[in-house]
Amino acid sequence: MAEVVPSAKAAGARSPGARAGWPEMLPTLAWLAALLVLPLVYILRMSFSADPFALTATGWSLANYADSIPFYWNNLLNSVLIGLSATILAFAVAMPVAYGISFYGGRWKAVLLFAFFAPFLTSYLIRIVAWQTLLGANGPLFAPLTQATGLEVRVLGTPFAVVAGLTYQLVPFVLLPLYTAFNRIDRTLCAAADDLYSGRGGRRGAAIGAAAGLVIALLLGSVFFGGRGLAAPGPLAFVLATTLLGAAVGGTMTERFALIVFPLSRNGFIAAAVLSFIPALGDYVNAALLGDIRTQMLGNVIQAKFLVELDYAGAAALSATLLVAAMLLLTLLLRLIRGTELLDVV
Amino acid sequence: MSSRTRAHREGLAVRVMIGFALVFMFAPVLTMIVFSFNDPGGRFNYELGTFSLDAWRRPFAVPQLGVAMRNSLIVAAVSALLAALLGTPVGFALGRRRFLGRGAVSGLTFIPLATPEVVLGAGMLILFVATATIPFLKTLTGGLFYPLGFASVIAAHTTLGLSFVIINVRARVMGAGVTLEQAARDLGASGFTVFRTIWLPIILPGILSGGLLTFAISLDDFVLTNFTAGGTTMFPTWLYGLMRRELPPQIAVVGTMIFLLSLGLVAVSAKLSRRRAGLVPEIRKS
Numbered sequence: 001m002a003e004v005v006p007s008a009k010a011a012g013a014r015s016p017g018a019r020a021g022w023p024e025m026l027p028t029l030a031w032l033a034a035l036l037v038l039p040l041v042y043i044l045r046m047s048f049s050a051d052p053f054a055l056t057a058t059g060w061s062l063a064n065y066a067d068s069i070p071f072y073w074n075n076l077l078n079s080v081l082i083g084l085s086a087t088i089l090a091f092a093v094a095m096p097v098a099y100g101i102s103f104y105g106g107r108w109k110a111v112l113l114f115a116f117f118a119p120f121l122t123s124y125l126i127r128i129v130a131w132q133t134l135l136g137a138n139g140p141l142f143a144p145l146t147q148a149t150g151l152e153v154r155v156l157g158t159p160f161a162v163v164a165g166l167t168y169q170l171v172p173f174v175l176l177p178l179y180t181a182f183n184r185i186d187r188t189l190c191a192a193a194d195d196l197y198s199g200r201g202g203r204r205g206a207a208i209g210a211a212a213g214l215v216i217a218l219l220l221g222s223v224f225f226g227g228r229g230l231a232a233p234g235p236l237a238f239v240l241a242t243t244l245l246g247a248a249v250g251g252t253m254t255e256r257f258a259l260i261v262f263p264l265s266r267n268g269f270i271a272a273a274v275l276s277f278i279p280a281l282g283d284y285v286n287a288a289l290l291g292d293i294r295t296q297m298l299g300n301v302i303q304a305k306f307l308v309e310l311d312y313a314g315a316a317a318l319s320a321t322l323l324v325a326a327m328l329l330l331t332l333l334l335r336l337i338r339g340t341e342l343l344d345v346v
Numbered sequence: 347m348s349s350r351t352r353a354h355r356e357g358l359a360v361r362v363m364i365g366f367a368l369v370f371m372f373a374p375v376l377t378m379i380v381f382s383f384n385d386p387g388g389r390f391n392y393e394l395g396t397f398s399l400d401a402w403r404r405p406f407a408v409p410q411l412g413v414a415m416r417n418s419l420i421v422a423a424v425s426a427l428l429a430a431l432l433g434t435p436v437g438f439a440l441g442r443r444r445f446l447g448r449g450a451v452s453g454l455t456f457i458p459l460a461t462p463e464v465v466l467g468a469g470m471l472i473l474f475v476a477t478a479t480i481p482f483l484k485t486l487t488g489g490l491f492y493p494l495g496f497a498s499v500i501a502a503h504t505t506l507g508l509s510f511v512i513i514n515v516r517a518r519v520m521g522a523g524v525t526l527e528q529a530a531r532d533l534g535a536s537g538f539t540v541f542r543t544i545w546l547p548i549i550l551p552g553i554l555s556g557g558l559l560t561f562a563i564s565l566d567d568f569v570l571t572n573f574t575a576g577g578t579t580m581f582p583t584w585l586y587g588l589m590r591r592e593l594p595p596q597i598a599v600v601g602t603m604i605f606l607l608s609l610g611l612v613a614v615s616a617k618l619s620r621r622r623a624g625l626v627p628e629i630r631k632s
Contacts, residue, residue: 021443024435025451028508031432032454035505039469040461046472055472056479097367100360114612115368119375121608124568125582126601129593130374133381138393140377171371254356275459282462285568289589299464306468306573316472319465330460 046316064317083280086166102182181268209250217242382598401595429507437515467573494576507560518552
């Protein structure tokens with residue numbers, strides 16, 4: 001690699017074939033301008049339209065924002081909190097997997113990695129139907145439980161079910177960038193760390209882990225039980241257990257992971273965060289099929305307004321809000337890495 | 347404690363976690379497969395009833411299911427083909443050359459991954475509606491995209507798939523084949539010959555996997571289809587409507603079929619790219 005890259009540059013300077021290739025790219029760029037950039041620009045334009053029920057943008061007004069954002073504030077909050085919870089849980093599932101496959105996968109690496117993507121070869125909607133089945137009160141998980149213990153379980157229709165379904169959909173978006181980043185780490189550094197007696201997190205690791213666990217527990221708790229519902233024995237036990245789990249993970253995590261692998265794969269973490277949180281922010285099918293009226297996200301409102309109520313301007317204002325939120329987040333995260341490097345880890 | 351024991355323990359811990367994660371990932375798939383052999387006794391296939399092969403014997407007994415599946419497969423195939431054709435030149439240019447505007451083109455590729463799909467779908471919807479109401483756009487598009495139908499869904503799915511073709515082709519090109527190209531040029535090969543004999547074998551697996559990915563994404567996609575299909579019967583949107591009234595076991599059968607078909611496609615593409623890599627070993631090493 002080190003020898004190829006400079007010669008590639010030199011060849012690029014001399015070789016007659018080294019034009020930019022704009023003529024070949026032109027149809028594609030025109031396509032992307034018309035069907036990718038234009039729709040997003042048109043959403044922004046439509047969000048300032050003066051006539052709420054016109055199908056094309058007319059006039060200028062800020063009323064769409066003023067009317068819709070306060071009214072759908074709870075849905076916006078749901079999008080952010082449920083999306084964030086699912087993203088964090090997807091990291092919790094995918095991070096050890098990516099690390100494990102990359103460092104301990106041996107000759108099973110490709111097979112193991114593929115095993116995590118295989119479930120996504122079905123249909124998005126059928127995966128959600130499968131979650132409906134699994135989490136249903138009379139489904140294969142809870143029906144035997146109810147029969148054995150007499151306990152009535154209600155999971156379907158709660159925020160927990162929405163977060164679970166969404167987490168499931170996000171795992172591959174976290175796994176792939178992390179795995180790619182872990183795979184690029186120079187193994188001799190890890191060997192050096194082992195030679196220098198790198199140990200485990202110990203007390204310091206446990207303290208950091210407990211703090212992280214507490215923050216995550218409060219976020220998840222407020223999503224699952226509602227902000228005010230936290231002050232009850234069950235939810236408090238959940239917060240305590242998650243904090244202790246954080247301390248245990250932090251205390252036993254190897255320094256090799258915490259001090260070498262983690263900092264060296266920062267770009268992978270950022271790419272994974274972008275690729276999982278942004279789809280989570282806009283998702284509405286999980287909330288529609290696994291949740292209830294209180295878990296409806298901004299995407300549900302946008303979908304209903306566009307396809308049922310035909311309130312294009314109001315829906316465009318909400319879409320624009322979502323778009324701007326996603327773009328702000330992206331810019332913020334991209335400031336930390338170079339944009340082109342992000343493509344490398346996708 | 348020696349570092350070897352520590353590594354051993356860490357290895358054990360991550361293996362256990364991978365095991366739990368695999369259970370999580372495959373629980374819905376297994377549920378789907380099990381419920382394809384289920385006779386629920388009612389209209390909704392959510393509860394285990396008795397074992398039955400009935401749905402497998404007559405998988406398309408549900409009205410419209412066959413049409414929905416056929417339409418979705420057509421859209422997926424056309425979108426994959428279009429995305430492969432349109433994406434290849436850009437992926438090739440991005441991987442091979444540094445040029446003014448490369449960053450902008452790269453950024454354009456990244457937009458679909460960084461935009462909530464519901465926003466992209468909504469934008470396409472109102473744009474397609476505008477092509478019917480704004481005279482200038484109407485003459486430009488000739489009414490192709492409105493009323494919504496095959497053309498609008500294919501346009502949407504191709505746009506989403508383009509990024510994946512570009513990323514895949516770009517990854518194949520980067521750092522490969524330049525010395526071979528120089529050698530060929532020194533021996534008097536024309537630009538076209540160089541492309542056909544050197545670059546094409548290198549990028550073909552990238553085009554293929556990008557195209558297959560587009561096919562899979564198109565078949566999988568709900569959100570863009572929801573916004574751009576209109577009244578056309580597409581599998582995911584048709585199923586979404588059906589689920590309010592009934593959920594026959596045939597849905598699980600079709601889901602299992604899609605799963606097996608996709609597994610087959612992945613196996614074929616893996617085999618093809620291995621054979622290609624074998625043809626040009628010295629290139630893959632760089």
